[in-house]
Structures are given as C-alpha cells and as structure tokens.
Amino acid sequence: MSSSTLPLILPSHIIHTLTFSKAVLGLVVFVALRFIGTAIYRLYFHPLRNFPGPKLHAITQIPAVYSIWKGQYHNLMVELHHKYGHVVRVSPNELSFNDHRAWKDVHGHQKPGQPKPIKHPSWYVPAINDVHTIISANDVDHARTRRIFSNAFSDKALKQQEGLFARYADLLVHKIKESYNKDKNHVIDMVRMYNYTTFDIMSDLAFGEPLYLLTNEEYIPWVTNIFKSIRTGSKAGIIRYWPSLYTLAKKLTGNTFQKKRVVHFQYCVDRVDRRIARGSDQPDIWNLVLNAKEGRGLSKGEMYANTTVFMIAGTETTATLLSGLTYYLLKHPEVLKKLAAEIRGAFQSDEDITIEGLQRLKYLHACLEEGLRMYPPVPIGLPHLVPPQGVQICGDYIPGGTTVQVQQLAMYRSEKNFAEPNSFIPERWTSEADGKFNSDNKHALQPFAYGPRNCLGKNLAYHEMRIILAKIIFHFDLLLNEESNDWDTQEVYTLWQKHPLKCKLTPVRE
Numbered sequence: 301m302s303s304s305t306l307p308l309i310l311p312s313h314i315i316h317t318l319t320f321s322k323a324v325l326g327l328v329v330f331v332a333l334r335f336i337g338t339a340i341y342r343l344y345f346h347p348l349r350n351f352p353g354p355k356l357h358a359i360t361q362i363p364a365v366y367s368i369w370k371g372q373y374h375n376l377m378v379e380l381h382h383k384y385g386h387v388v389r390v391s392p393n394e395l396s397f398n399d400h401r402a403w404k405d406v407h408g409h410q411k412p413g414q415p416k417p418i419k420h421p422s423w424y425v426p427a428i429n430d431v432h433t434i435i436s437a438n439d440v441d442h443a444r445t446r447r448i449f450s451n452a453f454s455d456k457a458l459k460q461q462e463g464l465f466a467r468y469a470d471l472l473v474h475k476i477k478e479s480y481n482k483d484k485n486h487v488i489d490m491v492r493m494y495n496y497t498t499f500d501i502m503s504d505l506a507f508g509e510p511l512y513l514l515t516n517e518e519y520i521p522w523v524t525n526i527f528k529s530i531r532t533g534s535k536a537g538i539i540r541y542w543p544s545l546y547t548l549a550k551k552l553t554g555n556t557f558q559k560k561r562v563v564h565f566q567y568c569v570d571r572v573d574r575r576i577a578r579g580s581d582q583p584d585i586w587n588l589v590l591n592a593k594e595g596r597g598l599s600k601g602e603m604y605a606n607t608t609v610f611m612i613a614g615t616e617t618t619a620t621l622l623s624g625l626t627y628y629l630l631k632h633p634e635v636l637k638k639l640a641a642e643i644r645g646a647f648q649s650d651e652d653i654t655i656e657g658l659q660r661l662k663y664l665h666a667c668l669e670e671g672l673r674m675y676p677p678v679p680i681g682l683p684h685l686v687p688p689q690g691v692q693i694c695g696d697y698i699p700g701g702t703t704v705q706v707q708q709l710a711m712y713r714s715e716k717n718f719a720e721p722n723s724f725i726p727e728r729w730t731s732e733a734d735g736k737f738n739s740d741n742k743h744a745l746q747p748f749a750y751g752p753r754n755c756l757g758k759n760l761a762y763h764e765m766r767i768i769l770a771k772i773i774f775h776f777d778l779l780l781n782e783e784s785n786d787w788d789t790q791e792v793y794t795l796w797q798k799h800p801l802k803c804k805l806t807p808v809r810e
Contacts, residue, residue: 342392347699353380353389361391365538371791374679377710386694386716391541394703396681397694398710400717400744405693406684406706408751415691417684417704419753422540427605428565434606434756435613442753445606448598452588453756458763460583462655464504465764469771470650471514472497476776476805487781489800490626492519494619497768499523502614506607507571508580522567526612529560534793568607572600585610610757616795617677618761622769623801624675625667627787628724630780630803635726636773639667643773653774658766666729668765672747673712674724679792681705682749708747717744776805 339359343349348358357363367376377396380388386399397406410416424436432438434445451457472493479486496513503511511520539545575586589598629636642663647653658664688700698704713721718728719736728737748755755761772778781802791797 346392348389348393348395348702351387351389351395351696352384357391358389359392361394361541364391364394365541368538368793369535371793371797374709374792377680377707378713381707381710381714387696391703393701394683394705395693395698396705396707396710398707398714398717399694400711400741401694402704402706403743403746403750405691406704407746407749407753415687415689417686417691417693420683420685420703422543423537423683427608428562429601429604431599431601431605433609435609439752445602446756448589448592449585449606449756451592452585453760455759457583457588458759459655461505462763465501465655465767466653468497468501468504468510468514469768471500472768473650473771473775475514475517476772477807480805480807484806485804487802487804490803491619491623491798491801492517494622494626494768495519495523495616498615498619498622498764499611501764502611503571504584505614506585506610507575508578508582508584508586509575522564525560525563526616529564530612530616530795531793531797532560564611565604565608568611569604572603572607576603613755614757614760618764620677620796620798621668621671621675621761621765623798624788624796625671625765625769626772626778626803627780627784627801628671628674629667630778632724635667635724636778639663639726640773640777643770647770647774650771650774653767653770655763655767658770661766661770662730663726664766664770666726668762668769669729669745670724670726673718673745675788675796676708676712676747678747678795679709680794681707711744714744717741772805775807775809777808779804779806 342358343355346358354363364373364376367373377388377390377398380390381396381398386397386402388396390396406417418438419436426432426436432441434442434449437445476488476493479488493514496517496519500510500512500514503509511523513519513523572586575584580587586603629639642661646657646661682705684704686698686700686702686704690697690699692698693704711717715721718740725737727733728740729742733740746754748758748761781804784800784802787799787801790799
C-alpha cells in the first residue's frame with residue numbers, strides 16, 4: 301500500500317483539542333440560538349409585547365440593571381417616559397408608570413375582592429432576624445403593626461415632642477454660630493449638619509438618647525455604615541433580577557452577603573435593649589407604643605426589626621429634603637428672600653417659633669412642596685408584583701407576574717403633570733400661581749407614597765423640616781459656595797448620593 305493511501309492518524313492531543321473546540325462551538329451556537337429565540341418571544345409573543353419602550357429593554361434586563369449599577373436609573377426613567385409616554389416597558393417583565401392614576405391603581409385601596417399589586421417579595425425582605433417590618437409585612441401584619449405605632453406618630457404625640465425638635469434645631473444654630481465666630485469665612489457642609497440633626501432627633505425618639513453627632517460634629521461608624529449600606533445594598537440588589545443567582549449567593553455566603561445590614565441591625569438591638577432596661581417617663585416612641593393596649597403585644601423581634609427602618613426612613617430622607625431645598629433656595633435668591641421675609645416677619649424671637657405657628661406659613665409650605673417635587677428623597681419607584689389574575693392600571697390590563705413601579709422623579713418632571721417641570725417655582729403651590737400652573741396635577745405629588753401603606757412618619761417629617769429650616773433662615777443669611785453650583789448632579793442608589801453642600805452662613809441676629 302502506497303503512502304498516499306494510508307489513513308491519516310492524528311495525535312491524541314489534537315483530537316482532544318478538536319473535540320473541545322466543537323463542544324465550545326456547539327455551546328456558543330446553543331446560547332446564541334436560545335438568546336435569539338428568547339428575543340423573538342419577548343418582542344412578538346410576550347404578554348407585555350404591546351407596551352412601548354426600547355426594543356433592547358424588552359429583550360433583556362441588562363440595560364436597566366446597568367443603569368442601576370451606574371446610579372443613573374432615575375435619569376433613565378425620566379428620559380424613557382419623556383419619549384414613550386405614561387407607561388414604559390423598562391425590562392422584559394417590568395413596566396414603569398408616571399401617570400398620577402397609577403398611585404391609586406398600584407398603591408391605593410381597592411374594592412373588596414378586587415385584585416391589586418402586592419409589594420414585590422423579592423425586593424421587600426424581612427430584617428436580619430427574619431421578622432418583617434412595617435415596610436415588608438403583608439397587608440394583614442402591616443395593618444396590625446401600623447395600628448401599634450400610629451399612636452407614637454400621631455399629631456398629638458408629635459406636639460409633645462416639640463421641645464425635642466426645638467432643642468436640636470437650636471443646637472444646630474448654636475454650632476453654626478460657633479463656627480462663624482471662630483472663622484467668619486468658614487464654609488459649612490449643610491448636608492452633614494442636617495444629617496447630624498435628624499439622626500440625633502430620631503435617636504432620641506427611638507432610644508431615649510441622641511447619637512451626639514451635633515455635639516461632636518462627626519459621624520459615628522454606625523451612621524457611616526448606614527450610608528454605605530444604602531449604596532452597596534442597591535448595587536447588590538440587582539442580583540434579584542436573576543432569582544436563582546440571588547438564592548445561590550445567599551446560600552454560599554450566608555449573612556456575609558449582607559454584612560452591613562447585620563451591623564445596622566445589631567446596633568439597633570443594643571440600643572433598644574438599653575432603652576427598655578433603663579425605662580423612661582419621656583413620651584418617646586417606646587413609651588407611647590408600649591403604654592397603648594395594642595402595643596403590649598409587640599414582640600422584641602418586631603421592636604428590633606422596625607427600629608432598623610425608623611433609623612433610616614426617619615433620618616436620611618428628611619435631611620435629604622432639607623439639603624435639596626436649601627440648594628434650590630440658594631440657586632433662586634428671589635425665592636429665598638421671599639421666604640426669609642415670611643419667616644422673619646412671622647416671629648419676633650426664636651422662642652416664638654412653634655409647630656403651630658410654622659403650619660400657618662403658606663410660602664414655607666409651598667417651598668417644601670416644590671422641594672419635594674424637584675428633589676424627592678426617594679426618586680425612583682417601589683417594585684410591586686401583579687397577582688396571577690392581572691389588574692387594571694391607568695386603563696391598561698396588566699398581566700399577572702408583571703413587576704410594576706410608579707416613578708417619583710419621572711412623575712414630577714413630566715410636562716403632562718406640571719408646567720415648566722424642571723423649574724423651581726414654589727408659587728405653583730400658592731393662590732398667587734400664574735394661570736399656566738392651574739393645570740398642574742397636584743395629586744401627582746406623593747413623595748410619602750400613597751394609600752394604606754403611605755409613610756407613617758409623614759407628619760414627623762413635616763414638623764422636623766419646618767422647624768429646622770425656619771430656624772436656619774431666621775438666624776442666618778445663606779450663600780452658596782461656588783464649588784456646589786452643580787450640587788444636584790448626583791447618582792441615585794435607591795436614595796440620592798449627596799455631595800457636600802458648601803455654604804457660607806452669616807448670623808443676622810444675636
């Protein structure tokens with residue numbers, strides 16, 4: 301047999317290489333075909349196929365997840381709603397709304413027996429001790445928990461706290477004057493000062509003692525951990541878009557997957573235990589809760605879990621609004637001048653500034669509302685899940701299994717809801733409003749959410765915001781430092797990631 305007719309015999313390592321290459325090629329082809337098949341289904345056969353939005357968003361959740369990771373999800377939602385209208389398909393199984401009707405359809409009361417979206421169980425998880433909070437609880441447990449805590453957050457209870465609010469607002473004023481007396485050119489970061497104040501107030505309400513942030517003018521590690529956990533939690537939360545990966549990550553890492561949550565929880569546990577053991581006659585949260593008939597049934601686990609919520613929802617968000625509103629006032633000197641005239645004209649001395657007196661100031665209220673519209677503390681939507689039978693939202697049938705969100709910032713920056721939506725104009729909330737603002741949909745503004753699960757601390761937040769801001773403006777002339785001119789250009793990781801707000805404050809009275 302000639303050499304030309306001998307069969308070709310390849311070395312074994314070459315055969316293995318070719319086999320491996322074929323396997324890899326086969327896997328690539330399989331993945332590609334599966335992606336194409338999934339894309340075709342999601343574009344042309346999926347139950348959400350008729351809802352508007354970018355085609356790439358309909359095919360994969362990656363664009364939405366990428367924007368969350370980059371802290372730009374809030375801007376993406378504003379852009380998509382501006383382009384596509386009141387409802388947008390932002391990922392394969394997710395719809396976003398910026399129509400005011402969505403507040404009632406997603407968050408509001410429904411008729412008995414009528415299906416309604418529920419808080420998405422993948423996003424609203426229990427505290428570290430596996431006890432649900434007032435935020436994550438189902439409707440029945442939420443109603444029970446809300447009844448227990450409502451006494452502590454009632455208007456009557458909050459007026460009992462007026463001296464506490466005033467004490468910390470006065471300390472804030474004192475600290476700023478102290479800095480001015482040391483250096484008349486001193487520039488102050490008002491983000492820090494507002495955070496110090498709101499954290500000290502809530503700590504006193506929840507634990508019977510402050511954190512002494514204002515006194516020491518420094519964050520303690522626990523508060524720094526809270527800020528970091530909000531950011532990292534938002535980034536880590538994107539894994540929920542792939543439920544199987546989320547479950548696997550929790551199994552592999554245990555609580556190290558949420559280490560910062562563990563630190564926050566344990567700090568709250570220690571403080572609550574210390575407060576209960578010490579006892580107190582002051583009308584703080586736990587006295588008002590535990591002295592009420594229903595509150596006696598509150599377990600220690602529920603106390604711990606809900607305190608973790610209060611120490612974020614009742615602190616950072618209030619300071620956020622104060623920071624944002626201060627920035628917009630400084631960017632609009634004519635508004636600040638008008639507000640200062642109202643506050644300084646209403647009170648002859650600091651002692652005259654009371655909760656009741658502040659509630660009568662109409663322009664102050666208008667500035668707060670416009671601040672909440674321009675810079676809502678929670679600028680994105682809260683994920684809800686449509687039940688299997690589907691629901692009606694804004695006149696559209698939404699199939700079961702769909703994730704839906706009502707977007708805050710996108711709602712408030714829409715021309716369909718507000719004239720000149722990107723302009724800071726408090727007059728739109730007053731009787732002096734120009735005729736073009738008569739068509740503003742005031743009902744669209746729901747910064748404390750809507751319906752039976754709206755923010756329990758809404759009145760607390762308004763009282764704090766009024767008294768803190770009023771005392772700052774009563775005592776100081778404010779000037780924005782040049783380095784903070786573009787302060788409102790910020791990332792969002794669930795909450796705004798605030799830069800230092802550098803201001804010069806000059807006392808106007810002793």
